[in-house]
Amino acid sequence: MRVSILIAIMAVVTMLLRFLPFIVFRKTVPPFISYLGQVLPSAIIGMLVIFCLKDVAWTSAPFGAPELIAAACVVGLQIWRRNSLISILGGTVIYMLLIQLVF
Amino acid sequence: MELSKQQIVKKAFITSLPVMAGYIILGIGFGILLRDAGYGVIWALSMSVFIFAGSMQYVGVSLIAGGASILTTILTTLMVNARHLFYSISMVEKYKDAGKFKPYMIFALTDETYSLLCDGKTPDEEHANFYRFWVSLFNQTYWVLGSVLGSLLGAILPFSTAGIEFSMTALFIASFTEQWLSTKDHIPALTGLISTAICLVIFGTDRFLIPAMLIITLILSLLRNRKSRKEAKE
Numbered sequence: 001m002r003v004s005i006l007i008a009i010m011a012v013v014t015m016l017l018r019f020l021p022f023i024v025f026r027k028t029v030p031p032f033i034s035y036l037g038q039v040l041p042s043a044i045i046g047m048l049v050i051f052c053l054k055d056v057a058w059t060s061a062p063f064g065a066p067e068l069i070a071a072a073c074v075v076g077l078q079i080w081r082r083n084s085l086i087s088i089l090g091g092t093v094i095y096m097l098l099i100q101l102v103f
Numbered sequence: 104m105e106l107s108k109q110q111i112v113k114k115a116f117i118t119s120l121p122v123m124a125g126y127i128i129l130g131i132g133f134g135i136l137l138r139d140a141g142y143g144v145i146w147a148l149s150m151s152v153f154i155f156a157g158s159m160q161y162v163g164v165s166l167i168a169g170g171a172s173i174l175t176t177i178l179t180t181l182m183v184n185a186r187h188l189f190y191s192i193s194m195v196e197k198y199k200d201a202g203k204f205k206p207y208m209i210f211a212l213t214d215e216t217y218s219l220l221c222d223g224k225t226p227d228e229e230h231a232n233f234y235r236f237w238v239s240l241f242n243q244t245y246w247v248l249g250s251v252l253g254s255l256l257g258a259i260l261p262f263s264t265a266g267i268e269f270s271m272t273a274l275f276i277a278s279f280t281e282q283w284l285s286t287k288d289h290i291p292a293l294t295g296l297i298s299t300a301i302c303l304v305i306f307g308t309d310r311f312l313i314p315a316m317l318i319i320t321l322i323l324s325l326l327r328n329r330k331s332r333k334e335a336k337e
Contacts, residue, residue, distance in 0.1 A: 003146065003184065004190055006173070006176050009173060009176045010154050013153055013180040017257070021188055021195055032121065037186075037193075037290075040152070040319075041189070041320045042283075042292040042295065043294050044183065045279045045295065049298060052271055052272035064294075065214070067272070071273075074280070078277050078284070084281060088273040088274050091272075092132075096267065097264075098266075099265060
């Protein structure tokens, strides 16, 4: 029951965000909103990176080494190939190997 | 050139192909994660049908598994998906005459669908929105298919899926890197990263997200005022 409610909330809020501009803005978009449209996406992605790493135990062995190594691979692959799918797959496989076989 | 409806659907399918592999694989990752959190195929299906927002669904798994409150869920969805406001803003004009297809097209405007349609190119001006509708629908089909596959396969895969949750982290790190490479102004990205890290240290793992969102919005708003004052002086 609680899970259904949370899913419904996520669905409704997401729809609200997608539909609102079509209801509110017909022709012109206020400059402050279009400014937020430019800067917010990259800031939120930065926030989500930290969010994903929140449970890493930095102060006890292996001191977040699997996460750091796999994250570096993702960054490296992305710079090299500019293909998100390759970076995500590569980083995830390396992380799975690291935690299952090495650490 | 006048195209038949069947030809337009075919064109839409070809346009959607680059998204197919990504959505199926990310969908599988999502399905497995949700299963590991204790929620099977019905939940994966309903989230992919009704929410249809990739990164939000990954975050949603943590919210559901972590027992998030209603308020946290609302605010997190608002922040994670705020960018959709801006996708919609830039499609207001293009979707204007979509008629009966419009509600679904707006609902299905994900990052990937947006990236395929934002340049406004269509094979046939006459049926532009019919084409955009089908691109959107193909994309959601891949996503739903992947999620269901992941949820079902997760239980029978012959190898351990321990560590598969890193696919979400990898998704965001890849997006972060890509945005870093494709923009000159790195201040918004750094604001997001650093404010959140500081909030995590101050507020702890259970309470840092909301203060982080507020501080990010505040800092970026202040930076804009400073920037526009500077521009006014020049």
